[in-house]
Amino acid sequence: MIKNKDKYVAIALVTPSIIAVGIFVYGFIAWSVRVSLSAWKGLLPDYTWAGFQNYLNLFADPRFHIDIRNTLVFTIIFVFGSLILGLFMAILLDQGLPGENFFRNLFLFPMAISFIVTGVVWRWLMNPAEGSRMSGLNLLFDKIGLDFLINQWYTTPKWGMAAIALTAIWQMSGYMMALYLAGLRSVPEEIREAARVDGATELQIYSRIMLPYLQPVTLSAMIILGHISLKVFDLIIAVAGKQLALDVPAIYMWQTTFDGLFYWRGAAIGTLLLLSVSVLIIPYLIYTLRTETEL
Amino acid sequence: MTTTTSSLKIRFRPRLKWKYLLYIPLVFLAIFYLLPMYVMLATGFKGFEEVSLQTMWNLPSGIRFDNFAEALDKLSPYLLNSLNMVIPAAVISSFVGSINGYVLSKWKFPGADIIFPLLLFGMFIPYQSILIPLVEFMKTIHMYGGLSGLVLVHVIYGIPITTLTFRNYYAAIPTGLVEAARIDGANLLKTYWYIILPISIPAFVVVLIWQFTSAWNDFLFAVVLTGSQNWPITVALNNMAGSQIIAWNVQMAGSFITALPTLFIYIVLGQYFLRGLMAGSLKG
Numbered sequence: 001m002i003k004n005k006d007k008y009v010a011i012a013l014v015t016p017s018i019i020a021v022g023i024f025v026y027g028f029i030a031w032s033v034r035v036s037l038s039a040w041k042g043l044l045p046d047y048t049w050a051g052f053q054n055y056l057n058l059f060a061d062p063r064f065h066i067d068i069r070n071t072l073v074f075t076i077i078f079v080f081g082s083l084i085l086g087l088f089m090a091i092l093l094d095q096g097l098p099g100e101n102f103f104r105n106l107f108l109f110p111m112a113i114s115f116i117v118t119g120v121v122w123r124w125l126m127n128p129a130e131g132s133r134m135s136g137l138n139l140l141f142d143k144i145g146l147d148f149l150i151n152q153w154y155t156t157p158k159w160g161m162a163a164i165a166l167t168a169i170w171q172m173s174g175y176m177m178a179l180y181l182a183g184l185r186s187v188p189e190e191i192r193e194a195a196r197v198d199g200a201t202e203l204q205i206y207s208r209i210m211l212p213y214l215q216p217v218t219l220s221a222m223i224i225l226g227h228i229s230l231k232v233f234d235l236i237i238a239v240a241g242k243q244l245a246l247d248v249p250a251i252y253m254w255q256t257t258f259d260g261l262f263y264w265r266g267a268a269i270g271t272l273l274l275l276s277v278s279v280l281i282i283p284y285l286i287y288t289l290r291t292e293t294e295l
Numbered sequence: 296m297t298t299t300t301s302s303l304k305i306r307f308r309p310r311l312k313w314k315y316l317l318y319i320p321l322v323f324l325a326i327f328y329l330l331p332m333y334v335m336l337a338t339g340f341k342g343f344e345e346v347s348l349q350t351m352w353n354l355p356s357g358i359r360f361d362n363f364a365e366a367l368d369k370l371s372p373y374l375l376n377s378l379n380m381v382i383p384a385a386v387i388s389s390f391v392g393s394i395n396g397y398v399l400s401k402w403k404f405p406g407a408d409i410i411f412p413l414l415l416f417g418m419f420i421p422y423q424s425i426l427i428p429l430v431e432f433m434k435t436i437h438m439y440g441g442l443s444g445l446v447l448v449h450v451i452y453g454i455p456i457t458t459l460t461f462r463n464y465y466a467a468i469p470t471g472l473v474e475a476a477r478i479d480g481a482n483l484l485k486t487y488w489y490i491i492l493p494i495s496i497p498a499f500v501v502v503l504i505w506q507f508t509s510a511w512n513d514f515l516f517a518v519v520l521t522g523s524q525n526w527p528i529t530v531a532l533n534n535m536a537g538s539q540i541i542a543w544n545v546q547m548a549g550s551f552i553t554a555l556p557t558l559f560i561y562i563v564l565g566q567y568f569l570r571g572l573m574a575g576s577l578k579g
Contacts, residue, residue: 006483010402025417028425112561114512116529120536121331135348234514274424281419
């Protein structure tokens with residue numbers, strides 16, 4: 001069907017992109033893995049072989065333990081918080097109330113904003129100062145009689161990450177709402193009608209019929225959120241700067257590489273991040289592309 | 296995962312009176328989402344003498360621009376940097392994505408089905424895993440520190456999402472259209488120019504918005520690849536927030552200025568933004 005000349009033109013047109021991605025993604029990954037196995041420490045590249053000992057050192061590093069714990073805390077709160085809030089909003093908006101579009105756009109607008117902006121503003125909303133210097137949300141809680149909610153936010157010992165996760169939920173839950181709402185709207189109306197005729201209550205319709213329908217949405221949403229939480233970086237920097245209590249692998253990587261010049265360690269952290277993301281993403285990509293109807 | 300906005304349309308549903316109670320949680324949620332906006336604006340419009348952390352929830356007594364003027368004074372060079380970087384990045388990305396999407400959907404060559412997932416994987420990688428080689432490489436090709444290097448990086452790491460969006464868009468165009476042109480003797484490029492490009496405008500809007508927003512909001516590439524002269528606004532804002540010298544009220548005004556361009560696009564072209572989000576709901 002395709003003329004030979006066109007075939008070459010087709011290949012020529014996409015070749016630059018393929019080469020660019022080949023170098024900037026796959027080439028750089030390989031290069032990074034090589035650095036992670038080297039002894040490179042300092043300004044000048046040093047590819048002396050150090051091998052997997054680098055990874056063993058990293059796993060024995062107390063700071064890296066903190067990072068793993070923080071990532072887990074963040075992931076659990078952020079993923080479940082966003083999913084539950086997103087689903088709740090989607091169900092509310094699925095009732096066909098007037099003003100639906102307004103609320104939908106409102107819940108989604110944080111997606112258009114930089115994590116840095118979110119972080120800077122929430123940093124002041126979550127100001128932990130006490131007494132007469134109280135401000136931000138704590139002050140608001142104090143004014144409206146919800147004193148029991150007053151807390152130290154991101155400076156809470158051990159659980160500061162939860163406050164960071166809250167800001168991430170603020171930013172991303174609208175996105176989950178949009179995914180869920182689209183999922184709900186794809187359920188044929190006849191199915192709901194049939195259930196109503198059979199005497200099912202609205203609650204039963206959601207719990208028995210809609211939720212099973214939404215399982216694929218939930219799966220994709222978890223993967224999207226999960227891989228975002230592994231990469232979380234700028235949000236924490238903007239809220240709290242670089243603090244050990246709120247450290248995550250992405251920040252450790254950045255600091256150890258560009259401030260500390262431990263290139264081997266930075267590369268090792270980067271490689272581990274890539275591995276964890278790949279575990280989530282590769283099966284997802286294969287699944288999504290396979291189920292995609294032949295285009 | 297290829298749901299479109301059309302499925303988000305309001306549907307008629309029998310309404311009961313109690314349903315209006317649902318406005319209660321909706322209003323509470325709206326307050327939650329608007330709190331940061333409220334603080335940014337209420338603080339931004341106050342006069343300097345009126346600003347204090349203890350009265351941050353009070354409305355300004357009048358409209359003043361002290362904070363915005365101060366923030367703009369500090370941020371305007373970086374605002375310009377961002378614009379100079381984001382506009383070329385978005386435009387180039389869109390054309391690259393359009394060409395790739397066209398070829399990968401309508402002129403599949405042997406191996407195209409293997410290339411596509413390999414391209415897609417590129418949009419999920421944590422950039423920490425390529426950061427060190429990236430910096431070294433950009434230094435070698437003398438594109439480190441400046442804005443053109445950052446444009447190049449946004450274009451290249453944008454290839455997966457832009458290609459995906461255009462490929463999905465073109466896949467919905469009947470292949471018969473391309474085939475008819477082929478029979479009439481038009482080659483690949485002519486078909487693109489006369490048939491595909493004119494009907495690609497919606498996809499271009501989606502991708503332009505998407506790339507504009509991600510490049511504008513990016514922090515990691517910017518902080519690693521640009522020198523302080525060339526900082527985009529996100530880096531400058533973060534730096535401003537981290538310093539002890541600049542008052543919080545100016546930071547609030549600065550945050551609003553930083554958010555304004557993408558927010559404006561969202562308000563005006565929200566449907567396209569949502570379409571980008573859903574069509575490539577692969578993207579994080």
